[in-house]
Amino acid sequence: xxxxxxxxxxxETIETHLGTEFTARELRGxxxxxxxxxxxxxMLPRDVGLLLGxxxxxxxxxxxxAGTGTGxxxxxxxxxxxxxxxxxxxxxxxxVARENMALAGVDDRVDVRTGDLTASMAxxxxxxxxxxxxxxxxxxxxxxxxxxLVPGGFLAVYSPFVEQTRDANLAAANAGLEDVTTMETxxxxxxxxxxxxxxxxxxxxxxxxxxxxxxx
Ligand SMILES: C[S@@+](CC[C@H](N)C(=O)[O-])C[C@H]1O[C@@H](n2cnc3c(N)ncnc32)[C@H](O)[C@@H]1O
Numbered sequence: 001x002x003x004x005x006x007x008x009x010x011x012e013t014i015e016t017h018l019g020t021e022f023t024a025r026e027l028r029g030x031x032x033x034x035x036x037x038x039x040x041x042x043m044l045p046r047d048v049g050l051l052l053g054x055x056x057x058x059x060x061x062x063x064x065x066a067g068t069g070t071g072x073x074x075x076x077x078x079x080x081x082x083x084x085x086x087x088x089x090x091x092x093x094x095x096v097a098r099e100n101m102a103l104a105g106v107d108d109r110v111d112v113r114t115g116d117l118t119a120s121m122a123x124x125x126x127x128x129x130x131x132x133x134x135x136x137x138x139x140x141x142x143x144x145x146x147x148x149l150v151p152g153g154f155l156a157v158y159s160p161f162v163e164q165t166r167d168a169n170l171a172a173a174n175a176g177l178e179d180v181t182t183m184e185t186x187x188x189x190x191x192x193x194x195x196x197x198x199x200x201x202x203x204x205x206x207x208x209x210x211x212x213x214x215x216x
Contacts, residue, residue, distance in 0.1 A: 008024045036070050042072035043072055043158055052076070058082070060081065060083075064130070066086065066087040066132075068088035068112055069097070075106055082129075084109060087116065089115060121141065130155075133157045143172075143175050146215055152214065154212060155212065158208050162209065165208075165209040172211060172213035181213075182212075183210050
């Protein structure tokens with residue numbers, strides 16, 4: 001990534017020492033994937049979009065998130081206006097995530113805490129509008145969701161594997177959450193060329209499943 005001098009404004013052109021020209025632009029949500037330092041596998045925009053749409057997260061919401069990983073989801077939530085408390089059990093990953101939040105300009109709205117959320121849940125006094133989980137032990141945390149959420153608050157669990165997804169779905173339902181639903185986003189790009197238009201023949205890649213539930 002090219003370090004842009006502070007006085008360069010979006011739209012202005014700068015030149016590297018090798019004479020290559022770049023036009024500066026404001027970092028926005030999808031740029032986080034290319035500019036963040038990566039640790040834990042980040043959620044893709046299509047899954048983030050489903051999560052934002054299904055939970056309606058907005059300005060003023062309080063979100064509890066785990067694990068932070070790269071912090072892509074946490075940054076998207078903060079850019080939507082939420083205040084995010086996010087737990088990352090790996091101290092090195094947590095340090096990278098803090099730098100990523102600063103790069104995204106949301107370090108004042110994302111509190112990256114080093115620690116295992118399963119071990120810290122009992123210490124949390126706050127209640128949250130949204131609980132987002134992207135961890136192997138999400139089912140165990142989902143089972144405690146009613147104690148972590150405000151009435152009407154949402155749980156959203158992202159899991160790449162169907163076994164973890166089923167566990168999270170059952171844990172959310174057994175905990176008494178309402179409208180427990182699991183979905184997968186299938187996304188197809190369109191190709192337009194001289195011969196005609198059709199969905200891309202490139203393989204459709206699996207990302208993960210999203211399970212939602214809502215506190216009464
Ligand atoms: C797949 S990554 C999360 C990626 C993140 N959603 C994003 O969009 O960048 C999962 C992360 O969760 C962390 N983790 C797993 N279990 C955890 C727990 N119980 N508490 C806190 N962090 C946890 C792992 O260390 C890993 O960095």
